[in-house]
Each structure stands twice: as C-alpha cells, then as structure tokens.
Amino acid sequence: MSLITENISKLAHQHPPPANHIYAYGTAGFRTKATVLDAVLFRVGIIAVFRSQKLDGKAVGVMVTASHNPESDNGVKLVDPHGDMLDPSWEAYATALANTPLDSFASYCTQLANTLKIDLSKKANIIIARDTRPSGDSLLASLKDGIHAVNNGSVQVEDYGLATTPALHYLVRATNSKGTNDEYGEPTINGYMDKMVNAFNGLVQGKPSIAPLKVDCANGIGAPYIHDLNSRLNRVDAPLTLEPVFDDTTAGIGKLNNGCGADHVKSKQQLPVGFSPTPNQRCASLDGDADRIVYYYNDQRGNFKLLDGDKIASLLSVFIIDLVDKAGLSDTANVGVVQTAYANGCSSKFINAQQVPIKCVPTGVKHLHHAAQQYSVGVYFEANGHGTVLFSDEFINLIKNTVPVMPAQQTALQQLIALSEVANQTVGDALSDLLLVEAILIQKQWGPAEWDGLYEDFPNRLVKVTVPDRTAFTTTDAERKLVTPADLQKEIDGHVSKYQDGRSFVRPSGTEDCVRVYAEAQTRGQADELAFKSTIVRLCLEEKIYSDQDFDLIQVDLNMGDNFHPSFLAINPAGTLPVMLVPNAESIKADRPVEYTRISDTKSILKFLSIKRRSIPSLIPLPHLISKSDEFINYLLSGEVDTNFLMLSATSPSELELNSTRAVSYLTSRQTAFDRYRHLCPVDRRSWFESKSKSNMDILDIYRYRYIPPTTTEYPNDNIPSNIDKPVEVILKNRQDFFNASKKTWSNVASFLIKVDNELSSDHLSNTTTSTEQREQRGPWLLGHDLTLVDLIIVAFLARVIADINGSMDDEGLLKLLNIVGLSLCDSLRRFWRSWIKRPSFKRVYLERVAND
Numbered sequence: 093m094s095l096i097t098e099n100i101s102k103l104a105h106q107h108p109p110p111a112n113h114i115y116a117y118g119t120a121g122f123r124t125k126a127t128v129l130d131a132v133l134f135r136v137g138i139i140a141v142f143r144s145q146k147l148d149g150k151a152v153g154v155m156v157t158a159s160h161n162p163e164s165d166n167g168v169k170l171v172d173p174h175g176d177m178l179d180p181s182w183e184a185y186a187t188a189l190a191n192t193p194l195d196s197f198a199s200y201c202t203q204l205a206n207t208l209k210i211d212l213s214k215k216a217n218i219i220i221a222r223d224t225r226p227s228g229d230s231l232l233a234s235l236k237d238g239i240h241a242v243n244n245g246s247v248q249v250e251d252y253g254l255a256t257t258p259a260l261h262y263l264v265r266a267t268n269s270k271g272t273n274d275e276y277g278e279p280t281i282n283g284y285m286d287k288m289v290n291a292f293n294g295l296v297q298g299k300p301s302i303a304p305l306k307v308d309c310a311n312g313i314g315a316p317y318i319h320d321l322n323s324r325l326n327r328v329d330a331p332l333t334l335e336p337v338f339d340d341t342t343a344g345i346g347k348l349n350n351g352c353g354a355d356h357v358k359s360k361q362q363l364p365v366g367f368s369p370t371p372n373q374r375c376a377s378l379d380g381d382a383d384r385i386v387y388y389y390n391d392q393r394g395n396f397k398l399l400d401g402d403k404i405a406s407l408l409s410v411f412i413i414d415l416v417d418k419a420g421l422s423d424t425a426n427v428g429v430v431q432t433a434y435a436n437g438c439s440s441k442f443i444n445a446q447q448v449p450i451k452c453v454p455t456g457v458k459h460l461h462h463a464a465q466q467y468s469v470g471v472y473f474e475a476n477g478h479g480t481v482l483f484s485d486e487f488i489n490l491i492k493n494t495v496p497v498m499p500a501q502q503t504a505l506q507q508l509i510a511l512s513e514v515a516n517q518t519v520g521d522a523l524s525d526l527l528l529v530e531a532i533l534i535q536k537q538w539g540p541a542e543w544d545g546l547y548e549d550f551p552n553r554l555v556k557v558t559v560p561d562r563t564a565f566t567t568t569d570a571e572r573k574l575v576t577p578a579d580l581q582k583e584i585d586g587h588v589s590k591y592q593d594g595r596s597f598v599r600p601s602g603t604e605d606c607v608r609v610y611a612e613a614q615t616r617g618q619a620d621e622l623a624f625k626s627t628i629v630r631l632c633l634e635e636k637i638y639s640d641q642d643f644d645l646i647q648v649d650l651n652m653g654d655n656f657h658p659s660f661l662a663i664n665p666a667g668t669l670p671v672m673l674v675p676n677a678e679s680i681k682a683d684r685p686v687e688y689t690r691i692s693d694t695k696s697i698l699k700f701l702s703i704k705r706r707s708i709p710s711l712i713p714l715p716h717l718i719s720k721s722d723e724f725i726n727y728l729l730s731g732e733v734d735t736n737f738l739m740l741s742a743t744s745p746s747e748l749e750l751n752s753t754r755a756v757s758y759l760t761s762r763q764t765a766f767d768r769y770r771h772l773c774p775v776d777r778r779s780w781f782e783s784k785s786k787s788n789m790d791i792l793d794i795y796r797y798r799y800i801p802p803t804t805t806e807y808p809n810d811n812i813p814s815n816i817d818k819p820v821e822v823i824l825k826n827r828q829d830f831f832n833a834s835k836k837t838w839s840n841v842a843s844f845l846i847k848v849d850n851e852l853s854s855d856h857l858s859n860t861t862t863s864t865e866q867r868e869q870r871g872p873w874l875l876g877h878d879l880t881l882v883d884l885i886i887v888a889f890l891a892r893v894i895a896d897i898n899g900s901m902d903d904e905g906l907l908k909l910l911n912i913v914g915l916s917l918c919d920s921l922r923r924f925w926r927s928w929i930k931r932p933s934f935k936r937v938y939l940e941r942v943a944n945d
C-alpha cells in the first residue's frame with residue numbers, strides 16, 4: 093500500500109459513511125441533511141484534489157452550501173477552473189466515490205486515479221468557502237481532511253471562510269486567469285466587488301437616483317455582502333441605495349431561508365413573512381448563498397406582483413438588443429435567451445416578439461450556461477431567478493475594438509463593455525444580477541410597475557407530487573414531454589387541449605424525491621385583451637352558426653401591440669381590429685394564388701357575415717328600422733364611448749393611482765412594440781404610426797408622472813422627479829385634460845345607457861300606445877322581437893366595459909356598471925342583458941373563458 097493510500101484509508105475511517113445511505117451528485121452537487129454529510133465532504137476533498145491534479149494544478153473550487161434549502165440541510169459542489177460547474181463526466185466519479193464502502197474506499201481511490209491517469213505527485217490548488225449554516229464549520233473540517241489525505245506536500249488550500257457561491261466561482265476563475273491575457277479580475281473578495289461596482293458606476297453615472305431597493309437577504313451570507321455593496325455604492329449623488337432586511341446571520345437559530353428568501357417568495361408567490369413594503373416599493377429577495385434573486389412589489393391595490401427570473405431575462409434582453417442595435421452590431425452579433433420549460437409562456441412570447449431567439453433546455457443551471465455560451469450575448473435565467481448574461485470572447489473583442497462613428501454608438505459600446513463586467517461570467521449571481529437590473533431601471537427611470545408592464549404572466553401552478561419511484565418518469569423535448577409512464581403524456585395533452593394557450597408538463601425532480609407538475613393557461617384578464625369590436629364579430633359568427641371550418645380565427649394581442657407589427661399592417665394598414673380577409677372565389681376557381689378582399693370596418697363585416705348565411709334568421713333590421721339601428725351603431729363605433737380609452741381613463745388623482753398598474757402595464761408593452769416596430773413601419777404609414785405612438789406615450793406620461801403634485805408649493809420639491817422630460821405645467825395641463833376627457837366619456841356612457849333603456853321600453857312597431865304588458869311581451873331586443881346587429885354591438889360594449897370594471901358577466905356585473913355611472917332602475921336594460929347572458933353565443937364568447945379560470 094502506498095503512503096497516500098494508507099493515509100486515505102486511515103483518515104477515511106475517521107469519516108465513516110452512515111449505513112444504507114445513497115448519495116448522488118445532482119444538479120446542485122450533493123445536497124441533503126447536514127447530519128449525513130460528513131463522509132461525503134471528506135470524499136469530495138479527495139475528488140477535488142484529483143480534479144486539480146488532472147488539470148495540471150489549476151485551482152478548483154469547493155463550495156459548502158445548501159443554497160435555498162432549510163438551515164438544517166447542507167451540501168457541497170465543485171467548481172471547475174474556468175469558474176463554471178464541474179464537468180458532467182466527473183459527476184459520476186464523485187457519485188461513485190461518495191458511495192464506495194469504507195473498506196474498499198482507499199483502494200477505489202487509487203484505482204480511480206489510475207483510470208483517470210492522475211499523477212498523485214502533482215501539485216493541486218483548492219479554493220474553499222461555505223455559507224452561514226451552523227453545520228458549515230465541521231463539514232469544512234471534514235473537507236480539509238479529505239484534501240490533506242492526498243497531500244503530497246504540494247496541495248494548496250485557500251480558505252475564504254464565509255462567502256457567497258458566485259463569489260467563490262469568481263475567485264476560482266480570477267485565480268486561474270491571473271497573469272494571463274484573459275485576466276478575469278483581482279482574485280480577492282475586494283476584487284470581486286470592485287469589478288462589479290466600478291462597471292455599474294460607469295453605467296449609471298450622472299443619472300438621477302431611483303427609490304431605494306429593499307433587499308431580503310434570506311438571513312444568509314448575502315447579508316454582509318449587501319451591506320458591503322451598499323457602502324461601496326453609497327457615495328455623494330449615488331443613484332442607488334440598498335436597504336437590507338432579513339439580514340440576521342446568527343447561525344443555528346433557524347432563521348436562514350425561513351419565511352424569507354428567493355425560494356419562499358417565488359414558490360409561495362408571497363412576501364417574506366412579516367414584511368410589509370409600501371405600495372410600489374421595489375423589493376428583491378436573495379437565496380441562502382446569494383446565487384438567485386427575484387424582485388417583487390405590492391401594487392396600489394395591495395396585490396403581490398412577482399418579477400421573477402423570466403421578467404429579469406426579458407428586461408435584460410430588451411435592453412441588450414437595443415444596445416447591440418445602437419452599437420451597429422446587429423448583423424455581426426447574435427443575442428439569445430436560454431430558458432427552461434418552467435419559463436412562463438408569456439415571457440417566451442414577449443421575448444420572441446422582440447425577435448430574440450429562445451432556446452429551451454433541461455432544468456439545471458449547467459444546461460442553461462452551456463447553451464448560453466453559443467451566443468455572442470447569451471441571457472440565461474431559470475424562472476426561480478438563477479441566471480446571468482454571458483458575453484463571448486469574440487463579442488468582447490468586437491465591442492472593445494469597434495471604432496465608433498457617432499456618439500450614440502460610442503455610448504452603446506461603452507455600456508456593453510460595462511454590462512459584461514457587471515455580469516458574473518461564471519455563474520448566476522444575485523449581486524451581479526441586482527446591479528444589472530438596477531442599472532437598467534436607473535437608465536430608464538422605471539419603477540417596478542413599468543418593468544412589470546413588459547408583459548403579464550399566464551397564471552400558473554407548480555405542484556410537487558410524491559411518487560413511489562421518480563425514475564419511472566422519463567422525458568424528452570427539454571423535459572416538456574413524458575416518454576414514460578406510457579400514455580400519461582396523451583392524457584396530459586387531452587386536458588391541455590381544453591384550455592386556450594394551456595401548457596402543462598411533468599418531470600422528475602433532480603434534487604428531491606418527487607415529480608413536479610407544472611401548468612399554465614391564459615385565463616386571467618382575458619376580457620382586457622378582447623377588443624370590443626372583435627367580440628361583436630365573434631358573437632355574429634356564433635349567432636349565424638358559422639362553424640370552425642368556415643373561418644380561421646387569428647387573435648391579435650393588443651396588449652403586446654401586435655396590431656402595429658409590420659405583418660399585421662400589411663393586412664390592415666389602419667392597424668385596427670377586427671379585420672376580415674375573404675378569399676376571392678374567382679382566384680380559387682382559376683387555380684392561382686388565392687387573392688383576398690379585406691373588410692376592415694365592423695359594420696361591413698357584420699353585414700357580410702349576416703348576408704352570407706341567409707337560411708338562418710337575418711340579423712339585418714327591417715328596412716323601416718335601419719335608421720334607428722344605425723343611429724345606435726354609429727354612436728357606439730364613433731369613439732364617443734371608446735372602450736379602449738375607458739379602460740385607461742381616470743377622473744381624479746386617486747383613480748389615476750388605482751388604475752396605474754394595469755394602465756402602465758398596457759401602455760408600456762404597447763410603447764415597447766412601437767419602439768420595436770418603428771424602423772419596420774412602411775414609409776407611407778410613418779406619420780400615422782408616430783401619432784399613435786405619441787398618443788400612447790402621452791397617456792403613459794400622465795400615469796408615469798402621476799406623483800407630481802398639482803401645486804408645487806404645497807409639497808416638498810423632492811416629489812418632483814429630476815428626470816422629467818416635459819415642463820411641469822404641460823404635465824399638469826395634460827393630466828387635467830385627461831381627467832376632463834375621462835369624465836366626458838363616462839358621462840357619454842351614462843347618457844347612452846339611458847338612451848338604450850328608453851328605447852328598449854318604447855314601442856316603435858306601431859304608433860299606438862301599448863300597455864305595459866304588451867311592452868313586456870314585445871321581446872327584449874332593441875328593435876323588438878328580432879335580434880339584430882345593433883343588439884350584438886350593444887351587448888359587446890356592455891360586456892367589455894363590465895369586464896374592465898372587474899364586474900362579472902351576470903346581473904351583478906351590470907348593476908356594478910350602473911352604479912358607477914350613477915344610474916338606478918334601468919329595468920329594460922337589465923332585461924336585455926339577462927336575455928343575452930342566457931344565449932349560447934354569449935356563453936361561448938364571454939363565459940366559457942371565465943369558467944376556465
């Protein structure tokens with residue numbers, strides 16, 4: 093037996109493994125109850141030395157942490173010399189070593205060293221650190237025992253004590269690259285902080301400050317780091333201040349990740365326990381080793397709003413793609429986003445709409461990291477907030493060597509360089525992500541609601557299911573489809589097909605003994621997305637019994653500004669909905685490419701649909717009632733009671749505040765669409781496009797600047813943001829005009845409802861006065877017994893306005909509307925509404941979606 097084998101054997105016996113325990117080096121290294129980890133840590137010490145020796149003495153890292161798990165857990169993971177995760181081929185050796193019986197352990201080590209052709213006399217360099225868990229100290233001692241078991245006198249250990257996981261990754265890369273052409277930074281914690289903070293300062297220099305950020309440190313190692321970061325940021329005129337909370341790192345009192353931290357916030361979709369931020373206060377939570385971060389806020393109505401890894405990736409990718417554009421590099425560089433199956437469908441839709449490619453990979457950061465390396469700039473994030481932005485070496489060379497020809501290009505290049513230095517290039521890093529997000533928010537002067545407004549998440553659920561054997565579940569297509577158990581996927585598909593935009597998948601967890609079931613569907617707030625005029629057409633299709641085979645229904649997402657996309661403008665240059673394309677029969681018969689006729693005004697579409705289905709009762713009014721019908725239809729389509737404006741309207745400062753979240757969200761995503769599609773807009777539509785963009789921006793400004801007090805003398809001056817780009821008088825005047833226009837529109841609604849109610853209770857079938865009884869019998873529709881187009885238009889209007897005031901599609905909903913506009917009674921209108929809500933067409937267009945919620 094060699095001296096080393098003897099030494100390993102002797103020390104291994106001081107760290108015996110517990111009986112009947114199987115360990116696996118999973119997505120996050122070894123992770124389990126701290127009480128059964130002693131032997132694992134010892135053995136990881138040995139594999140770390142082997143790894144370093146195999147790589148000619150390059151430094152490898154060992155981090156002792158169980159990240160977001162409870163305080164009683166612990167874990168360990170290895171870091172390769174470039175600062176990334178352990179090479180997957182070595183995960184199997186680590187697993188084998190951890191599970192080898194004590195008696196054969198020393199000989200297995202020698203055998204493994206032989207197989208891997210490791211020269212045990214070579215030097216090794218190990219960098220270690222741990223998080224704040226009470227078990228950390230003794231586990232670190234076991235790790236050191238393992239390292240020294242292979243010590244031939246040339247094994248170097250650098251112990252950084254308490255550190256975050258990403259800082260350790262940084263230290264490993266910085267140590268190995270020191271003195272080379274690719275020097276990553278000073279290999280100290282100070283160097284790590286300095287690199288990020290200096291680059292951040294460059295990004296925000298001269299920008300006005302934004303509100304302080306509350307940072308929940310999960311009572312973990314992030315706490316001292318956030319305090320340190322704050323003191324580094326805290327210079328005169330600093331645009332950012334951090335306010336740490338949950339920063340008690342006293343070990344052993346059970347506070348770590350308990351009721352706080354990123355995992356609590358993300359998985360429970362709740363604030364940390366006992367934390368009550370003020371409305372619109374920007375907050376962030378780190379996890380126990382500060383490699384994850386999620387943001388959130390409570391809106392004005394007290395609703396909790398999560399800004400998770402998907403929202404962070406969206407914010408970053410939009411910002412970066414814009415800089416790459418401005419730097420004149422869009423043709424040479426590719427920006428991509430990497431997500432997992434857990435990414436919310438809306439985030440993928442949003443990112444796709446920015447023409448940024450998305451790659452979906454299996455869960456686990458190593459997969460994301462690897463895929464992101466394929467892009468010039470790869471943004472990767474798990475929905476849980478673990479991620480970063482990778483800049484390829486070629487791209488870094490490109491931005492450093494491009495000679496700018498314009499000041500804007502120079503700024504963009506400088507900002508890209510700074511971003512690449514703020515972003516941790518080795519692993520997801522809560523601190524670095526925080527600085528990236530904050531730099532963008534400072535540049536845009538955005539609060540959380542504006543950021544949140546990029547898109548609205550599909551509602552979703554993530555459920556853990558304990559099964560007897562999770563290995564029975566195997567998947568394909570980046571874990572989005574089950575291969576086994578047989579037929580389960582078919583069943584899932586069957587369920588999913590019943591939901592619009594539904595998506596669901598089941599996969600075995602890589603870190604816990606369970607399978608995870610994820611589901612999302614487009615069920616909330618759909619009424620908002622429904623264009624009033626488009627639902628009239630859908631009602632008409634239902635009333636005239638058109639089947640699915642008769643038409644293709646394509647939904648255009650107004651929330652995302654899809655109606656300003658060049659492909660939509662090619663169909664309808666007016667950018668309005670609905671629009672109908674009717675294939676030209678001659679072209680079909682002549683067997684040439686099908687030509688279409690476009691019908692883009694609601695009235696003509698309705699007439700077309702009604703006339704084409706003659707066998708079914710006509711919706712066209714009798715000739716002598718046409719002018720009456722037109723009077724109502726023309727009014728509703730005239731814009732006097734514009735439903736899109738009503739949705740955004742506010743008649744007073746308090747309503748402005750109350751509506752701000754929804755309005756800012758809607759207006760910001762539209763503004764993003766304008767900015768995105770501007771250069772693609774056909775020349776002859778440019779001035780129209782700009783006027784649309786301007787009126788959108790004007791209303792957005794009214795909401796964004798809602799904090800500016802009406803008379804500046806009454807309030808302290810610091811209530812006025814220093815970055816406003818309009819004179820205060822103009823802002824105040826626009827706001828007042830907006831209140832007036834809102835009041836006028838709502839009063840038009842009231843007058844219109846009274847008019848409809850009067851009309852419904854009058855008799856225009858004959859000039860003779862009818863008794864009340866006869867009136868009751870004359871049918872609930874506006875023109876009498878027969879349902880006509882005007883009824884469709886009125887009910888679609890009612891449904892849209894009721895949805896916008898969060899009313900229900902029943903009697904209560906109408907009463908709520910009547911109450912808001914100050915009307916009572918309106919019996920005939922209520923009867924009209926009740927008749928509608930019973931109709932199958934109404935149920936299909938409005939209620940089936942709600943039922944899915």
Ligand SMILES: CC(=O)N[C@H]1[C@@H](OP(=O)(O)O)O[C@H](CO)[C@@H](O)[C@@H]1O
Pocket residue numbers: 119120159434455456457474476478600601602603604608
């Ligand atoms: C749904 C989810 O959040 N899964 C987490 C969790 O993996 P599972 O394989 O799902 O247990 O832990 C991993 C390691 O921290 C993390 O990368 C991953 O995102």
